[in-house]
Amino acid sequence: MDLQTPGPIAPSLRQRFRAGIVRSARAVATALMVVAAVVMQPVGFREVLLFVGCGLLSYGGGLIYPPATYLVPGAILVGVAVFGVRA
Secondary structure (H helix, E strand, O other): OOOOOOOOOOOOHHHHHHHHHHHHHHHHHHHHHHHHHHHHOOOOHHHHHHHHHHHHHHHHHHHHOOOHHHHHHHHHHHHHHHHOOOO
8 A cells, every 4th residue: 555645444634624614614604594594584685685785885886986885875775765665
């Protein structure tokens, strides 16, 4: 048996590393699903999308013109408050 290749009993370092990454990814995915389930109970999916969209618009606007960080999402939220959301 060559010393460079691992035997059938002991997993290689690469296999253990991949298994650790997969375990970590599954743990993060489970945690995100639990957080999403907790957040989605009191509010609906549309409200979550509204706030995520406003956050992304404010970030993108802030990269172009810093005062837009407050102007764009503020205008959207004012529009939602005035005109309402009809289901």
